Amino acid sequence: MTILFETRSLTKSFFGITAVNNISLEVEEGKILGLIGQNGAGKSTLMNLIGGVHQPDSGQMLLADKAYTPRNPADAKQAGIAFIHQELNLFTNLTIAENIFIDGFPTRRIGPIRFIDRGQLKRETASILEWVGLDVPADTVIETMSPGERQLAEIAKALYFDARIIIFDEPTTSLTARETERLFEIMRQLRDTGKAVIYISHILKDIAAISDSIAVMRDGVLMAQESAESFTIDRMINLMVGRKLEQLYPPKTAQSEPDTLLQVKNVSAKGLVKDIDLSLRGGEILGLFGLMGSGRTELARIIFGLDQFDAGEIYVEGKRRTANSIRNSIKNRIAFVTENRREEGLLMNVSIADNTTLVSLPQFANDLTLYVNQQALSDAAQQASQILQLKSGDITTQAAKALSGGNQQKVVIAKWLLNEPMIFIMDEPTRGVDVGAKYEIYTIIDQLAAIGSGVLFISSEIEELIGMCDRILVMSQGEVVGEFTRSEFDEERILRAAFREGEEKPHAAVK
Amino acid sequence: MSAIQTEHEPQTLNLKRIKATDLATSGSLSDRLVRWGKKLLLSDYFILIVSIIAYVIAAQFFDRLARPLNMTNQLSNMWPLFAVAIGQTFVLIIAGIDLAQGATIALASVVGAMIMAENLNPDMFDKLPFWGSILTENGGLLAGSPIATPVAVIGMLVSGLLVGLIVGTLITRFNITPFIASLVGFIFFSYFALWLTQSRNISGLPESFVNLGDSGELISVYFGPKLDPEIRRRDILAVVTASTVITLGLAFFAGYLLNRTIFGKHMIAIGTNPRAAEISGVPTRRVITLVYMFSGLCAAVGAILYTARLEIGQPTLGGLNLLLDIIGSCVIGGSSLFGGKGSIKGTFFGVVFFVLLGNILDAAQMSPFVIDAVKGLFILIAALLDYTRTRLVRVEQST
Amino acid sequence: MRRLSESRLFNFIINNSTGILFVVILAFFALTAQNFFSLDNALSIIKNASFIGVLAVGMTFVLLTAGIDLSVGSNMYLSAVVAGLLMRQFDIPVWMGLLTALSIGGLYGLFNGFCVVVLRIVPFMVTLATLVMGRGIGTFLTQSEQVDLPERVNEFGQLRLLGIPMPVIVFLIVLLIAIYILRYTPLGRQMYAVGNDPDAAKKAGVNTDRVIWSVYVISGIAAGLVGFVLASQVMRVDRSFGESYELDAIAAAVIGGTSLFGGVGSALGAVFGAILLQMVEAGLVFRSVNLYLQPMVKALVIFIAVFFDGIRTANIAQQRRRYIRNDLDDTDAPVSSASLPEPKPVSES
Amino acid sequence: AQEGLTICFGFQDLETEFWVAGHRAITQTLRDQGVEVLEFNANEDPNRQLEQVRDCIAEGVDGIIIIPQDGDSAVTIVNEAQDADTPIAVFNRPPNDRERGIIVVADNEIITEQAVEFMAQKALRQYEITQEPITPLILVGALQDTNAIGRRDGFFNVIARYNERYPGMFKEPIEVATEWDAATALANLEAAITANPDVDFIFTSSDFLFPTIRSVLEPRGMWAPTGDPNHVIMGGLDGDATACMLIDQGYVDATGVQDLFLEAELTLSGILDAIEAGDYQPNAVLPDPGFALTAANIQYQRSDMWGCVLYDEGFLDN
Ligand SMILES: Nc1ncnc2c1ncn2[C@@H]1O[C@H](COP(=O)(O)OP(=O)(O)OP(=O)(O)O)[C@@H](O)[C@H]1O
């Protein structure tokens, strides 16, 4: 075993918060290192230091026993470090191929003039795409791709060049089990060819399954780095959170009520969804499962009034909705946590407090003078951030973009919570959230249901749906293809339904 | 001026405090200077302070700058520019741009004059489109009537609101980028105003209107000997005029809207991320349209001040040069063309910068052949200093 | 089936709306104004569109990176002044004059780039300042007097190749070079990337400074070129030479589909926008429209063109969007699952 | 006697030869006499000019000379100065109310009429011979500029007058917008000539557009001196050096001349005399009748035209 890379007493702080505190980490050749920690523990920041995105305040880094001081991402790349960022860094106006080769296109000469060699570009891209299992043409423009496909494209982009260290910062947040499995396959291949892999995830089961060694961070400090065998899930959680988590899901307190809050009848939108029938009662948590691209997000957007539909009806509290508009929905206290927090969820440059109170602003304002009660507003934001255990500086001054990924997700949820939603549509609400915070979010979902709200819970993590929901609907190709009540919950059956497979031939990918 | 003076007090207080601590830590003079310089650079009032320091230094060389009358002149020059820039600030905050302001000033000026002008010479005006109906030999629509001025003022404000409504509608309903929508408005209404008067100015505005500008003196000062029987007009300094009151009123209203109301929060949300704002229930279209209407309103207020001081309705008021000064003032004052940033205070400082820069350059009596080159250089330096400031602020905050 | 073909026609119209608008305007003037539809007039329109057109092509590069160049008009003036003065004072040949104008334009752009990249001042302020400065320097050099160009420049200006006026040829060459850079070189694609997300570009290892610097130089060279070519047409450079051309250049670029927020746009679009504008202007002269109404009509055409372009892009985006289901053209027929693309398992583990 | 005086000179822009020459005539003469001159450029913004005049008053200058942007803002500015006891003179563009201030008037409309009159005479002779109606074209200046409007009015007055006397002599004039920009003029003139190849009578609202006109006409074989059958009757206004040269060469038939030197002299003597007399509100109207320099009178009146003086000094030489 050889140590390919190490950090020595690395420290970095932002705005008085020490995100990375005196960390000495070792990365071995031919091994997969799992890195875990709560939201805001400093994982991404540590990786950003390695990847040249930020520069450390103090400490050193050694790459193959030589001092390594990247001034920018290009330096890191030069040194053989590939980095798949937590937030997507794709150029939405360019094709996959162009994204992959943006810093080094293959060219060829025609006469005296050099041209980008589009043929070669396409060929090379196609082979990488096949490797990561993304089945779209190389000249697909990113804009037209779903979040999951984009994440695969991002991975392909990082893998095309021959790196020595590959960093995956939560790469599976938009992937389904199948793509995740494929990704692990790739990671193992990389390891077997002698590369070092760093893998960050909040899905501890995955970490346990794939890592050779595991490092745990808490509040910027490295708590432990040991071989994977010496960790159990409980120990990981204990080290991460600093306490024991008895259960992953809170005890269920909510009871479904008889009255129907939301009724979707025969709703169709050309090319997207067809003949959707769905009803949601007060106090009910309704799960919506499906594979990538099965149309759950589209359905959620239609219900929220963000997109229009061609046929069918939607009833809210028994009243037929005539105008399909966002503001109508908000007036009816429907909330929508988007799966795309960067583009649709947050005002990145605006303070956390202002983000948190954006939806419920009218509550704090005088109708006539429009005057906003600043004190009430920041109190409410403060309260919400405490409930969700937001890890941040001063919420009235810190901008949302300076939060860690998971904490950003909490802000999106807090924003809707303040409006006291009656129907809460959550599209992948726990994506990128740590175990502790997940528990908090589940508790909130449960409490909401307990006071009579209905929750439409969209997730790709089948376990959490089983843990939380009263009922699960399964979607495939824009249609509802299965419904399971709590007593019928069974992971394999639900997955089969999602694949549209008969009971008799279980799919190979399903374990 | 009052705004500037009150802001000065904390500054001197800070100075004292620094001195006290310095004594305790026995910092050297250069240390103190560095610290003081840093403090200045980090202040929100940076552009204002730089402008005033530059002005004070320049006044040592060109004593005409220090004359009281010159100072009150500069003050009165700021108000109309500031009034228009307030509207532009709003538009910049929502990541827009309003070129149509240039035309709005012209249109409002002409519309107002067509309502209230007295006596029009038929030789000059009989080719106008509305000759014989709105305009006659006796003047505009309401010539001579006591309600002429108030109606004209309302008419001007309404034309500003209308132009804003049209530009806002192009943006929100027809999905046209603000630059083009307002450019279309700029070209269209510029020539519409010219067509209305066939390029002619309309003079003969009533006294009651003219007094809305800086000839409407509210507080004047005289520094001469006490019992001089004949005070020359030029020795009387108009410190507070109608235009001061109108513009400051507008500024405080805008500041209230921006900083204290839900409307302002919605503006910032739209300027930062329109999609997220929309999904969070912000009525984006309505807010955007209202912001452009407010911008038109501000331009119309500017038109009132300009028209009153020139005493003519003029279809060529405004224009591109003025527009660049206005947007420049906003940007120097901290507004970003990419939205989400901007303040009324900052814009005021930007206006101060542009007005004082013009005054200093004129006072320096540089050859007209080099003055523009120097002006450009100074704009660049100011922008550079401001950038250095924001960078330092960031560094300061992170440690 | 009928509905399908209808929707196809509809889609065709929508997807080519800007082109159709162009043809409609052309047809209108061709039918209502004598001599409008002629090769001569076409060449004249393209020639006169070439000045704004070349500026707009240069501007497109800057806009692609979410920058702006307000200084092109002043740059034209300064480049033409220096070239003109040198040709008068030192009798240098025309080609050297052209080279001078290109270099001055390039240096001007280099300075803009320096302020944006190194001093990190926002492009709007930089180019606003150099707009004032550039004209100021030109005024200083000429003491505000006009520069009359020597006679031999006129020969160059009136040059024709196969009957095609020189400015049209220049226009074509500029277009080809721009298309080459934007579509076929790494630098060009990086410009799109920088405009789309500068941070991501940095993380991807793109030398964003170099990219940004180069767009200002390109825009500067284009301005220098226009300065010289236009001067060779009007044979005189006075103080208002090129004044407020920046707005027309930006308008032409935006009509051609370029976004002011970066990442979207093409050189061909800019050329198209410039020609459309010039065609309308010429048509209005042909029809002897009232002088006050001419600019108002022009404004309306800009509005309509941009409006249609918006619809077109929205529609193309809509069509490009991949759907979950293929029931777009008829809702009645049930979707057989056989016709759906099967979700293929990626690994057979 | 002028030593120690300070005079403030506010002008609009120096964008054409005419204004540059006027600027020079005024500032140099004053400085030669030992007067301190404060210069202010308002960049075509009357409001800015008003501000600058106020600054001059604040400065306590002895007198003010302005070239206003238009006749109406001039009234306001003159009142402003006189109310503050500062003598003021207005150069070239007259205020619409001529009661206050020293006003040196050059009436664009009337001078234009003189030049176009000469052209029309020539056209009449041609019309009488060929009986072909004349197709007139006018290059109109910026619609924002009152001078341009005055010149356009003068042009139309003459055309109307001739059509009244000789019905059918002139076709409907073709108006071409220039926005005072050579490239716009180039494009629009080219379009207009393509649309109406029979144009044989061109008036430009400013002489500075002659090179542009040439580059449109020359390739079409329409750039020909008097006497040539392809000659287009041509005239302009300003009286600059190029116009003088082109009249010499026979391409241009007439140009309306504002007597720049006379105007400068009237302005200066007016204001200096008032200062000497201690008159704070001097009022006078001093007309510059202007004249048309034509192919017919260029021998006698050459030296009265500022452009010819420049031309003869070698202004256009390389
Ligand atoms: N650019 C930045 N500016 C200011 N503060 C930052 C910045 N980036 C990160 N931080 C702060 O540093 C801390 C660590 O953040 P980091 O993104 O490294 O967390 P993480 O472990 O990756 O969390 P997650 O699992 O949620 O992604 C957080 O408190 C965050 O607010």
Ligand SMILES: Nc1ncnc2c1ncn2[C@@H]1O[C@H](COP(=O)(O)OP(=O)(O)OP(=O)(O)O)[C@@H](O)[C@H]1O
């Ligand atoms: N931003 C987008 N632009 C265009 N098309 C999109 C976009 N997002 C999604 N789609 C399309 O919609 C389909 C469904 O998207 P998506 O993958 O989000 O569905 P989903 O059922 O919500 O799955 P998941 O939430 O797991 O991603 C995809 O096939 C994709 O083609």
Ligand SMILES: [Mg+2]
């Ligand atoms: Mg992270």
Ligand SMILES: [Mg+2]
């Ligand atoms: Mg989804």
